[in-house]
Amino acid sequence: MSTNNEAPLFEIQDLHVSVEGKQVLKGVNLIVHKGEVHAIMGRNGTGKTTLSYTLMGHPKYEITQGKILMNGEDITALPPEERARKRLFLAFQYPVAIPGVSVASFLRASMKSVRSGELQPSQFRAVIKEELKKLNVPEAFMTRSLNEGFSGGEKKRLETLQLRLLQPKMAILDETDSGLDIDALRVVSENLENYRSRENGGGERGMLVITHYQRMLNYVKPDVVHVFGSGKILMTGGPELALKLEEKGYDWVEGA
């Protein structure tokens, strides 16, 4: 965690967002320092996915007020690909299928765009193979069309694989635990936790984990937990807050 005067790794300032004329986010403020994992928990329909899409730059979500900063730089107006090249990453809740585009060609194009400064294309193959092993994903996966006909678990493994290959500085995980059985949840979560561990450079990275449940946070342990409701953060606390939510539900927060 940062203790000096350097700019936070990631900052959301008074973010207001409208979707098709309807205001969904109503003043979100959040600061993630290097090495921190923040969790956002909340009911369905409170704006969590709107927040994740907005942070990644989806044009459907109109920012009417506020800013998004990465390492002190205002990225609010940048298109998604520029944000990705600055090492912002969103693991999608519902990754879209692109028939006819193989996983291998997609990953190569993506790595070339995001990591060309540090890896030669000839190195991609070895790096991809190594990460496939860690996620228990067979190499045959690479020849399939991107997300087409994938099970929920396969989609989430692929999102996790991309996170590990693209090495983001700031990762937003939008309900990465949904659609996973117990074993898949363990493999995916262990890989995420391994990614944020200090031995693997996690001290320089940040994560924002959006989830409904405590179960993923048993593996990817948060430093800060936020409760989201009505388009903004209603309450912030330590890891114990997630346990309390699991026990008491969200009524308790909204009534507090």
Add this chain to the structure above:
Amino acid sequence: MKIPALFKNLDLMANAVKKEFASEAGAKSSVFFEWKDATPVEVTFHAKKDSTLECVFLQNLDATVEMPAQVRIIADRGATVRCTLIHQGGAKSQIALDSKCSEEGSSIQIQALANSSRNQKHAFIANATHPVPHTHSDLKVWCVAKDESQTIFSGVITIEKGAHHTEAFQKNKNLILSEKATVDSIPQLFIFNDDVKCAHGSSTSTLDPDQYIYLQSRGIGLQDAEAMITRGFIENAILWIENSETSTRVHEVLGLQQEESL
């Protein structure tokens, strides 16, 4: 229903160059025909008893040529045909496709692609006929229309009286990449027998913004994302070509780099 066609008068076909490719009974074979000369062609692919025939017909005419072609596919008892048809070149080109599962146990699978740009006009006029019981056909047609191009798909499935236990499917997917491009799609069924499985469908769309965003979020710029999605659409039609030399040539003519393995 009025069937659109690019060539109303097919007198030109009287002078067509005729080609016939047949697989030997029980054998597995592969045929590739590239149509380059500005002459109408009439090509027949015939899979004999219990054989498997992979055939590819690639229309690669010069940019100014306006020409029709006729493709016939026949599958005998127990035979399987896997046919790929591609419209790439020419100014105006039409492939009339007649497929016939002539004997029981036969199967004809066809994947067709129109990759149309500039002012090109490409048409597939398809007739799938099932005169006998226990046969199967499946036609999938992908059309990409860029610039001011036009694509036409007209597909008819006819299941004749007595042809019970027939399975026949037609699907047409169109991708429009320009406001000035047009596509026509008319799938039709004529079923004269009970106890069959039949389906047809057509969908037309522009590029999906969610696909764009997904690729952009992985660092891929807008233009590259469009190229990747379009290429994926095209690959749907040609990925299944098993013969590697044919696949290489098709990719070359379509201007696509072939996928490397991991």
